[in-house]
Amino acid sequence: MKLSDLTTRAGEWLRGSGPMSEIVISSRMRLARNLSGHRFLTKMSRQQRQQVEHKIRETILAAQLARQTLYVDLENAPDIDRNLLVERHLISKQHATSEGARGVAIGENETISIMVNEEDHLRIQVLRSGLQLEEAWEQINGIDDILESKLDFAFHQRFGYLTACPTNVGTGIRVSVMLHLPALKLTGEIEKVFRAAKDMRLAVRGLYGEGTEATGDFYQISNQTTLGKTEEEIIGDFKRDVIPKIIDYEHHARRTLVNDRTTALDDKVFRALGLLRTARLISSEETLFLLSHVRMGVHLGRVKEIDLRTINELFLLTQPSHLAKILGRKLEGDHRRAARAEFIRQRLNVN
Amino acid sequence: MKCDHCNKPATVHLTEIKGGKKIEKHLCEQCAAQNEGLPVKSHTPINELLTNFVLAHSGLSPREQTGACELCGTSWAEFRQTGLLGCEHDYGQYEKDLAPLLQRAHEGATHHIGKVPTRRGATGVPMKRQVDLAKLRKELSRAVEAEDYERAAKLRDQIRSADGGNS
Numbered sequence: 001m002k003l004s005d006l007t008t009r010a011g012e013w014l015r016g017s018g019p020m021s022e023i024v025i026s027s028r029m030r031l032a033r034n035l036s037g038h039r040f041l042t043k044m045s046r047q048q049r050q051q052v053e054h055k056i057r058e059t060i061l062a063a064q065l066a067r068q069t070l071y072v073d074l075e076n077a078p079d080i081d082r083n084l085l086v087e088r089h090l091i092s093k094q095h096a097t098s099e100g101a102r103g104v105a106i107g108e109n110e111t112i113s114i115m116v117n118e119e120d121h122l123r124i125q126v127l128r129s130g131l132q133l134e135e136a137w138e139q140i141n142g143i144d145d146i147l148e149s150k151l152d153f154a155f156h157q158r159f160g161y162l163t164a165c166p167t168n169v170g171t172g173i174r175v176s177v178m179l180h181l182p183a184l185k186l187t188g189e190i191e192k193v194f195r196a197a198k199d200m201r202l203a204v205r206g207l208y209g210e211g212t213e214a215t216g217d218f219y220q221i222s223n224q225t226t227l228g229k230t231e232e233e234i235i236g237d238f239k240r241d242v243i244p245k246i247i248d249y250e251h252h253a254r255r256t257l258v259n260d261r262t263t264a265l266d267d268k269v270f271r272a273l274g275l276l277r278t279a280r281l282i283s284s285e286e287t288l289f290l291l292s293h294v295r296m297g298v299h300l301g302r303v304k305e306i307d308l309r310t311i312n313e314l315f316l317l318t319q320p321s322h323l324a325k326i327l328g329r330k331l332e333g334d335h336r337r338a339a340r341a342e343f344i345r346q347r348l349n350v351n
Numbered sequence: 352m353k354c355d356h357c358n359k360p361a362t363v364h365l366t367e368i369k370g371g372k373k374i375e376k377h378l379c380e381q382c383a384a385q386n387e388g389l390p391v392k393s394h395t396p397i398n399e400l401l402t403n404f405v406l407a408h409s410g411l412s413p414r415e416q417t418g419a420c421e422l423c424g425t426s427w428a429e430f431r432q433t434g435l436l437g438c439e440h441d442y443g444q445y446e447k448d449l450a451p452l453l454q455r456a457h458e459g460a461t462h463h464i465g466k467v468p469t470r471r472g473a474t475g476v477p478m479k480r481q482v483d484l485a486k487l488r489k490e491l492s493r494a495v496e497a498e499d500y501e502r503a504a505k506l507r508d509q510i511r512s513a514d515g516g517n518s
Binding site: 162224 | 422423424425433434435436437438439442443446449452453456457458459460461462463464465466467468469486
């Protein structure tokens, strides 16, 4: 498997087929682990970093965690490949731009990605479409078991799995659910989401995690507490409380729009679709914004000839590095906006 | 409103009482810093603010005067600045200082009760049993809180047998 094989299609998590996928884009889980007997990343020499990267890489590839595993050496990868991986949510922005020996292993149709030498020696990630928290936990727990049988993880009786930053210590787990909440935004009720999350001590972030803004009405809800609760308890908080509540709010807001503000809703949806089908120059922000409205229109049956999968793929493929990979050349400014507009027109006017 | 000293917009407004007289001053950031010795930093990144807040509330500790970790060279002061520890031994070395900080960051939690590696770690201590005990103890206190004494009695027996009669 090559990196360029990834560009033409979307990963499993963007299929738009998981449970509640009209609102829940993806369920993501990650475990932070460090090797015992080695310093944490900020205190490692160049050579120690290389040794750890090599050791983990060999272990992952020998463990056959997936039917096919692609390992990308990020220290030596070109910028465009690193950015492509960020756009696909397979690595963090920080991992793309930092320095020194580091990498990522990708497997099982991109549901698995293991970052090596990010903030911790290992950041194991599982990413699945729709609301699949239990499935994600089962998968990631299994991967952790396999790696643990071959590597000595730093663990403390009192503090659990030891991480470079104490905000991750204990379970080292971060659960993130990505939600698409256009109706709550339109009806001005998005504050409800922030309140619900705050009550449960969960963080609300934008599309690309920490430090990013909510664009295209996408919100990531994730846990902040990692110590003093079991993994099952942390996942349970999401499954039982927060996520069903927010899904309810969004469903209710969508119903209100359909029943009471039909014309206003259709206006939003069809204006967005009209622009996407006719524009000649379009930025990635505008694309996100318009696709968000069309996506809601598809779910509510206002737009019938386009499916969720097509929309989900457009979200991904219209980003700068994906466009460049697909077109086989790097584009800037108006050339890029023109290429993006043309790509969208082709995809949306086929049917 | 313009700054009293230069023509820039005034963003700092001072009211001083001198000898029963009220003096109002309107200054720009630079003049406030230069003339009044008021450092005003309007563009502090939010994460820096947060880190400072957390660290400022973690209290001064004797660790700050003592030396750095022998294994990785990380001092407590350094950790307070970066928010990152240097190696696994720091958790043991700074356990006392870290505990209140972790409590604040993790809803009052002080002990891990989640997954445990099944193998012995580098220290050779069988970890599984110890953490299981912590988990049972937590369940016991919950059962007592909920006045579920039947369950509490069962848990107490479990703890006794798991701990080999030491508790």
